[in-house]
Ligand SMILES: NCCC[C@H](NC(=O)CCC(=O)O)C(=O)O
């Protein structure tokens with residue numbers, strides 16, 4: 001693994017997953033890996049989990065971490081090649097990333113989608129530019145289209161919780177008050193459609209189909225109840241339309257997950273990447289039930305990041 005930006009960067013998920021479970025069992029057992037190493041973290045949008053779990057992961061490995069909130073903490077960055085910088089932008093991303101690469105051994109980057117220009121978002125224009133100018137390995141802390149550290153943490157959570165060999169995992173769309181990115185569901189599909197011991201089903205209202213590049217032929221069931229039948233795990237998440245890009249084309253409140261929705265499931269355990277809008281996406285009764293894995297899942301963000309850092313700092 002040279003960088004960590006999607007499932008495709010992982011040589012063998014089984015090896016990575018086993019490493020994560022090993023690291024979780026002995027979090028401080030690999031401190032030689034991070035000795036005298038620095039993890040750089042740059043955020044172009046807000047974060048609670050990714051920021052703090054990344055710092056904790058670096059600490060567990062014996063490395064130091066610094067964080068830059070681009071725009072807020074630094075100069076206003078120019079993204080366009082060939083720009084005449086006589087306006088509001090003060091420093092070009094070209095120098096900024098090259099300079100930050102001087103100050104770390106691995107660089108974590110969070111970008112964001114425009115939700116306006118699908119081509120620009122899905123070509124990962126900003127993220128690719130950063131990768132081009134970085135001289136150290138790059139980790140996606142969530143890009144315009146993917147959130148691999150989240151999906152890896154979700155996989156760790158399912159793997160350590162499941163009670164039987166094969167499990168059914170359902171990704172369900174949920175209502176929301178805003179138009180949200182497709183990163184988390186895209187990434188969940190990118191990872192979970194590849195796991196040989198998972199029967200993976202996606203459910204959403206018609207019109208919310210995700211990019212087939214990420215769903216990779218996974219079963220789509222438009223009837224939410226039917227999709228949830230026999231489910232062992234359910235991950236709820238809102239996303240805006242890919243087809244009618246960035247739009248909220250429908251927002252049926254009946255899609256909000258409640259215990260009643262799960263009566264046909266196999267006592268399904270509940271996942272959500274967080275932050276979650278209570279009683280809009282999911283009811284309190286689900287979030288606060290013993291079947292809710294959301295805090296354990298967020299805890300596993302430390303171990304997904306620590307495992308990835310372990311790989312990239314060992315290069
Ligand atoms: N980093 C994890 C996901 C963050 C983001 N959620 C949000 O923006 C929620 C904001 C709100 O609830 O207003 C998303 O869905 O992609």
Ligand SMILES: NC(=O)OP(=O)(O)O
Nearest residue numbers: 047048049050273274
């Ligand atoms: N799940 C997640 O990535 O959360 P943050 O946006 O708070 O980092």
